[in-house]
Amino acid sequence: MTTTHVEVRPGAYADSVTLLRVSRTAQQLDGVVAAQVAMATPLNVDVLTGMGFAVPAGTGANDLVVALRLTGDDALPAAVAGVDRALAEANRPAPGGGEGGTVAPPRTTATALDRAPGSVVLVSVPGPHATVEAMDALDAGSDVMIFSDNVPVEQEVALKRAAAERSLLVMGPDCGTAVLGGLGLGFANTVELGPVGIVAASGTGCQQVMALLDHAGVGVHTALGVGGRDLSAPVGGLATREALRRLDADPAVELIVLVSKPPAAEVAEEIDGVVASLATPVEYALLGPGRPDLTAATEAVLARLGRPVPDWPVHGAARPAAGGHRLRGLFVGGTLATEAAQVAGAEAAGSGHTFVDFGDDDWTRGRAHPMIDPTVRLEHLAAALADPETAVVLLDLVLGHGAEPDPAAVLAPAITGARTPVVVSVVGTAADPQGLTAQIDALVAAGAEVHLSHARATRRALALLPADATIGAAR
Amino acid sequence: MIGVSAPVRVRDLLRRVTDGPVPVVHRGPDAVYLAVRDDDGREGCVGVLGAHAVPVPCGLRSGIPALDVGTAAVRGGTLHLDDEPVAVRRLVDTRVPARSPLPRSGLRPAPGLPPAVTPGAVAGLVGRGEGLTPLGDDVLCGWLALHRSAAAPTPEVDAAVRAHLHRTTLLSAELLRCALRGEVVPQFAALVTALGTPAEPAAAAALAAVGHTSGAAMLHGAALALSALHTEGVAA
Numbered sequence: 001m002t003t004t005h006v007e008v009r010p011g012a013y014a015d016s017v018t019l020l021r022v023s024r025t026a027q028q029l030d031g032v033v034a035a036q037v038a039m040a041t042p043l044n045v046d047v048l049t050g051m052g053f054a055v056p057a058g059t060g061a062n063d064l065v066v067a068l069r070l071t072g073d074d075a076l077p078a079a080v081a082g083v084d085r086a087l088a089e090a091n092r093p094a095p096g097g098g099e100g101g102t103v104a105p106p107r108t109t110a111t112a113l114d115r116a117p118g119s120v121v122l123v124s125v126p127g128p129h130a131t132v133e134a135m136d137a138l139d140a141g142s143d144v145m146i147f148s149d150n151v152p153v154e155q156e157v158a159l160k161r162a163a164a165e166r167s168l169l170v171m172g173p174d175c176g177t178a179v180l181g182g183l184g185l186g187f188a189n190t191v192e193l194g195p196v197g198i199v200a201a202s203g204t205g206c207q208q209v210m211a212l213l214d215h216a217g218v219g220v221h222t223a224l225g226v227g228g229r230d231l232s233a234p235v236g237g238l239a240t241r242e243a244l245r246r247l248d249a250d251p252a253v254e255l256i257v258l259v260s261k262p263p264a265a266e267v268a269e270e271i272d273g274v275v276a277s278l279a280t281p282v283e284y285a286l287l288g289p290g291r292p293d294l295t296a297a298t299e300a301v302l303a304r305l306g307r308p309v310p311d312w313p314v315h316g317a318a319r320p321a322a323g324g325h326r327l328r329g330l331f332v333g334g335t336l337a338t339e340a341a342q343v344a345g346a347e348a349a350g351s352g353h354t355f356v357d358f359g360d361d362d363w364t365r366g367r368a369h370p371m372i373d374p375t376v377r378l379e380h381l382a383a384a385l386a387d388p389e390t391a392v393v394l395l396d397l398v399l400g401h402g403a404e405p406d407p408a409a410v411l412a413p414a415i416t417g418a419r420t421p422v423v424v425s426v427v428g429t430a431a432d433p434q435g436l437t438a439q440i441d442a443l444v445a446a447g448a449e450v451h452l453s454h455a456r457a458t459r460r461a462l463a464l465l466p467a468d469a470t471i472g473a474a475r
Numbered sequence: 476m477i478g479v480s481a482p483v484r485v486r487d488l489l490r491r492v493t494d495g496p497v498p499v500v501h502r503g504p505d506a507v508y509l510a511v512r513d514d515d516g517r518e519g520c521v522g523v524l525g526a527h528a529v530p531v532p533c534g535l536r537s538g539i540p541a542l543d544v545g546t547a548a549v550r551g552g553t554l555h556l557d558d559e560p561v562a563v564r565r566l567v568d569t570r571v572p573a574r575s576p577l578p579r580s581g582l583r584p585a586p587g588l589p590p591a592v593t594p595g596a597v598a599g600l601v602g603r604g605e606g607l608t609p610l611g612d613d614v615l616c617g618w619l620a621l622h623r624s625a626a627a628p629t630p631e632v633d634a635a636v637r638a639h640l641h642r643t644t645l646l647s648a649e650l651l652r653c654a655l656r657g658e659v660v661p662q663f664a665a666l667v668t669a670l671g672t673p674a675e676p677a678a679a680a681a682l683a684a685v686g687h688t689s690g691a692a693m694l695h696g697a698a699l700a701l702s703a704l705h706t707e708g709v710a711a
Contacts, residue, residue, distance in 0.1 A: 018503075019605050020687055041602030041609055042642045061602060061644045062500045117677050118665065141674070181568040183480070193483055193568055221568070251573045401565075433478070433564050 002033055002069050005076055006053050007083075008040065009064040018087070025086040026068065031075025036067040037083070109136040117141070122185060123172075124148055130173060131155040138162050138170070145225065146172030147186055149361065153234050156227065160238035169242045175225035176203030176402075179210075182221070187371060189400035190431035194219020195305065197253035197280075199243040201226050201260035202287075204333030204398060205294060207427050208454055209259055209285060212298040214429040215452055216310050221252045228334075231263035231271070241274050248278040256280050257301055261338075262288040287335065293343055293455035294335075312453040316444035318421035320464050324391035327461055328384040329355040330377050332370040333427065336396045336454050343458040352389070356380070371403045374410050381411075385418050392421050394461040396454065399428030399439060408439040412446035421464050422448045425457035477523075477556065479535035480565040482658065485521055488513055490552050497547040497554070500645050501607060504541040506534065507556070508646050511549075520649035523547075523556060529685055532569035532658035533649045535561060569658040571624045571667055577705070578671025582679060582698040585691065592618045592699055597635035601651070602643035606688065612647040613689045616654035617696025623657030624667050625704055660685060663693055670701075 019037050026035035036051070038044045040059040048055055053067040068079055106112035109121060113136075121137035123130050127150030137144045138159065146159075151173035163170045171178055177200065178185040182193045187203055189210050196213060200206035200223060210220050224246065226239035240258070247253045256278070263271055263286075275282045283304055285297030292300070299309045327344065331337040337357035344353055357363075358370040358377045370377050384390050393415075397407050404410070415422045424443050428436045440450045451457035481489075491513040500520065501508040506528040509521050522534035525542045535554075544556045554561040584590070589600060592615065604610030615636060622629050633655055640648040653659070659667075662682040669678035683691045 019607075023605075038605050039602075039607060039609065039644050041644060041647075043599070043601070043603040043611070044609065047603075061642065062646075117681075118669075118674060182483075182566040183568075184565060190565060193566055252568075252570075431563070431566075433562075 002071060003073050003076075004053055005066075005068040005070060005080070006048075006055055007066040007080070008056060008059050009066065010060075010062070022083060022086040026066075026079065026083050029079050029082040031071045032068055032079050032082075033071060034069040035083075036065070038065055039063070040065045109133045110140055113137065113140040113142055120145060120180065120185075122147060127151045127173070131159060134159050134170065135162065138166060138168055141166065141168070143169040144171065145175055145178055145185055146170065146227070147175060148172070149174040153229060153232075156229060157235055157238075160230075160235060164238050164242065167242070169224065169246060170227075170239050171225045171243075172227040175227050177206050177223065178225045179220060179223040184401045186225075187398065187400055187402040188223075189214070189427075189429045190433070191429055192219030192431075193221050193252075195252075195254035196220045196257060196301065197247035197250065197255070198223035198257045198259060199226060199240055199247065200224070200258075201228050201230050201240070202335040204396075204427065205259045205285070205287060205335035205339075207333070207398060207400060208294045208336065208339075209257060209298050209301075211427045211429055212295060212312070212453060213301065215313070216298075216302055216307060218302065218305060218307055222247060222250065226260075228261075231260050231267050233264040233266060237263060237267045237271050240271060244271075244274055244278060244282070248280045253280055255301065255305060256282045257285055257297075258282055259285045259294070259297075260287070262286045262291065287339055287342060289342060289345070293339055295453040295455040312451065312456055314456070314460075315440050315450040316448055318392075318423055318447075318449035318460075318464055321391035321421055321466050322419065323466070324387075324389050324420070325352065325466060326387075326389050327351075327353040327392050327394060327465060328387075328390050329353070329394040329458075329461075330380055330384065331355065331357050331396045332359055332374075332377060333357070333396050333398055334359050336398075336425070336427070339454055340394060340458040343455050344462060371398050374404065374407065378410065378414055381414050385415070385420050390420055391466055392423065392461045392464045393418075394458060395422065395424045395448075397424055397426045397428075397439065397443070399426065399432040399434045399436060401433065403434070406434060406439075408434075408442035412442045412448075415443075415448055416446040418447065421461075423451065423457050423461040423464070424448045425451045425454040427454065477537055477539070477559055477561045478564040479523070479537045479561055480567045481535050481563040482532055482569040483566050484569075484656075484658070485533060485535060486563050486566065488519060489521065489549065489554055491515075492549045492552075492554075494549050494551065497549055499544065499547055502544060504543070507542055507544045507547070509547050509554075510645055518645070519652075520645045521554075522646070523554075523561065529689065530661055531646075531650060532653040532660065533646075535563070536567070569653070569664075571620045571657045571659045571664055573626065574624045574667055574670060575626045577625050577701065580670045580701050581675060582670075582694070582701055584698040584702065585695045588692065588695045589614055590699075592632060592696065592703075594631040594635045597632060598639055601636065601639040602647070604688070604692075606686070607644055608647040608650055608686070608689050609643060610688050610692045612643055612651055613692030614696040614699070616650055616659075617663070617693035618700045619651070619654040619696075620657055620659045620663060620693075621667070621697045621700035622704070623654075625700075627704060627707075660693075662690060663697070666694070666697065
């Protein structure tokens with residue numbers, strides 16, 4: 001004579017694996033003829049009812065039902081205890097996060113890709129070793145992002161030719177920023193998913209465009225880095241071509257923005273040819289003498305999308321310079337240093353103004369990038385503020401994943417009480433982990449004037465120079 | 476502070492949830508699922524996922540190896556788990572990739588699983604089977620999402636699914652709503668991308684390995700959809 005036992009457990013979480021394991025364990029317990037452990041959806045309740053189990057009224061789809069058929073009532077306590085044990089065990093995380101103990105981490109790129117075929121591979125080993133790892137990834141059919149710098153150009157060409165034969169993409173070398181379907185790699189800002197796709201030969205250039213677009217309410221779906229040398233004559237835009245094709249094929253991308261230094265003349269023609277063959281329009285943001293700055297290029301992107309150009313925000317107000325005649329630009333972003341020098345243009349020639357990129361190889365050998373370790377720039381900032389020849393200081397502050405957790409907390413004390421006017425461009429989005437508003441507020445409280453547009457910040461810093469600054473410097 | 480990656484829609488949904496306690500409907504070391512109600516009173520389910528959970532399209536993905544959550548509440552538009560705020564640090568795209576026209580594929584329906592999805596069959600599928608996401612629902616999810624990928628409207632099946640959502644678990648109903656909108660787990664998106672390429676078998680195997688039966692059931696649903704769409708001439 002068998003008896004049945006039905007038990008309802010509200011809100012118990014158990015995935016299918018757990019439930020199956022519990023059912024199987026329960027079936028093997030002494031005195032158990034049959035066991036069903038399932039969520040109490042109407043169809044499952046029908047099945048249980050059909051099997052002769054009485055499921056209590058009011059049992060909902062989110063409740064767990066344990067239904068047991070037993071050889072007799074005396075088997076019940078042991079069976080219920082067995083089910084409890086099986087549920088508790090199933091809900092305990094396995095040591096090392098997997099069944100059957102820990103799995104040794106893969107030791108090569110190829111074995112890692114055996115476990116996760118087709119994954120994008122991010123290489124950040126020292127430059128001389130990066131090519132081997134990247135080639136392994138290409139051989140396994142994966143796209144590669146090479147964060148490493150100091151990769152010889154001939155190796156870059158070899159990698160990108162191998163990738164082109166396989167229709168794969170090599171981002172880099174020295175690729176600091178990428179966004180793949182909203183997911184940032186390297187130094188990347190938190191952006192809304194939107195209609196813009198970016199191909200960028202410059203990390204901080206890409207970040208400036210993303211930050212301005214974010215302020216204008218326009219999201220970025222994908223940003224593919226190609227490395228600073230991709231559009232040079234030796235590399236010939238191999239990665240740019242593949243990246244353009246990828247974004248063209250992606251229906252989520254309505255407009256492609258190409259952010260780079262101007263390409264070598266022979267490469268420009270080829271890229272123009274590729275661009276002409278695409279169905280998706282391409283807007284150029286090429287930073288070079290006589291060309292629009294990144295803010296103007298972003299405004300062109302907005303116009304093309306039919307979106308209004310917002311007022312680029314300014315917080316705080318610096319006083320005009322009281323003395324000195326030099327503009328000191330101290331940057332963590334290479335493209336931001338270049339853009340500042342370009343905006344200053346002819347005015348900067350022979351003026352003694354300086355635009356230093358602390359992310360350049362000369363400053364980073366043997367130490368972390370200044371977006372991670374601010375020490376070197378802080379030393380030079382202190383020296384610049386103490387120098388009577390300094391009239392205005394221009395800085396950048398780059399937010400986003402990978403950057404310092406609270407860069408303003410370090411920079412603000414260094415400029416508090418400075419006699420010299422300090423202008424800062426903050427490159428970041430509202431959703432960045434550091435908190436854009438908090439970073440800006442800390443800098444304004446320290447007396448800085450803060451801009452979102454780096455080009456505007458540079459023009460403002462130039463305007464703060466004493467009227468005779470250029471003449472003074474020329475003497 | 477718990478940092479998570481969020482599907483855009485889930486992030487936006489949480490912003491519309493009225494402040495107050497949030498019921499925990501399922502709780503385990505890999506995931507907790509919460510019953511939320513937005514300011515329009517619409518019921519939904521949001522997951523907070525640990526490192527080993529299936530990255531469902533209604534989930535906030537964290538890297539936490541084992542979750543231990545007592546209570547949940549929304550305060551000032553931010554979800555809190557045991558008073559710890561959950562901050563969205565990245566946005567993820569959960570949309571199924573567009574494949575129109577559909578390529579030729581080697582996927583075939585599995586024997587022993589539901590043989591077809593029709594408006595009339597829906598009532599017999601929603602909520603049927605083991606697990607927190609019953610097998611019948613997973614088959615429907617795969618079938619629906621593949622149709623969204625091919626931009627092939629299925630108004631009658633959609634309506635039947637919507638009419639039966641109350642007959643399955645809150646989580647599974649949410650995943651069906653996701654599939655109706657074309658939102659999927661990454662393994663399903665990868666399969667759709669790989670359809671008709673040499674990568675298809677590996678992508679199918681990876682999807683089949685999701686959960687215990689969920690991935691295999693979604694794969695079956697996708698195969699049913701593919702054969703139906705090829706018959707209808709939506710494919711290349």
